[in-house]
């Protein structure tokens with residue numbers, strides 16, 4: 680586990696922002712609100728619904744669902760990790776958020792609820808942390824009522840710009856070897872972060888039995904100026920608690936000396952330059 684990140688609440692509140700400038704942090708927070716609004720709208724929450732937020736984290740979606748229910752129905756804050764539920768509970772207690780809610784400690788692939796017991800399931804960036812997406816999607820199908828709706832968002836990390844695409848190859852020692860290593864770990868089928876895309880998710884939804892649905896792709900291009908500390912953060916920030924950093928991933932293929940040399944080359948080549956970074960994500964809903 681990385682030193683900077685001990686658990687999910689710490690990662691959600693601190694670690695994920697560590698490499699960002701204040702302006703980028705604000706942009707990210709605004710973007711998260713936008714993403715949450717799209718998920719909530721696409722869930723078509725009605726007063727009286729029972730809504731489950733799977734992998735609720737610090738409750739980004741669940742609190743919006745509570746507002747939407749306006750004192751009716753129930754929101755189930757569900758997560759595999761107790762620190763997340765504690766954080767949501769603390770927020771409710773300290774701010775006196777109103778509405779009916781339950782806290783449920785459950786992994787997404789074994790949700791402690793009866794069959795056909797919820798109207799809506801909402802989720803953001805959770806499947807990306809689960810190796811076997813099919814078992815979680817089938818479990819969500821199981822707990823939804825007939826006609827129930829599953830609305831979710833996931834980043835498609837394997838389609839993101841790779842580091843080797845940003846650099847000028849002639850400035851990088853062992854460029855081809857580093858390119859090959861990055862391509863290899865970014866398409867690893869054993870790695871939850873990279874083992875899926877929109878096509879595999881569509882297959883998972885079909886296989887689970889969902890009758891209808893839609894997957895929309897969000898392709899974003901962002902431009903920014905690179906700084907050396909930013910490159911350190913790229914390599915040393917864990918993508919989730921307990922998951923290997925980019926540096927640790929490269930260390931599976933190269934010696935520490937070679938990886939440090941690569942990072943130095945990247946800094947020399949990229950510092951002060953404007954880069955364009957491509958990211959892809961899925962917004963989807965499925966109806967049982």
Ligand SMILES: C[S@@+](CC[C@H](N)C(=O)[O-])C[C@H]1O[C@@H](n2cnc3c(N)ncnc32)[C@H](O)[C@@H]1O
Pocket residue numbers: 687691733734735736737738739740757758759760763785786787788802803804805808809
């Ligand atoms: C990137 S965070 C997203 C949190 C929240 N949904 C949001 O949008 O801010 C991933 C969340 O998934 C949860 N999680 C990870 N693996 C899980 C699993 N197998 N079952 C349920 N939740 C899981 C983590 O505890 C964490 O809260």
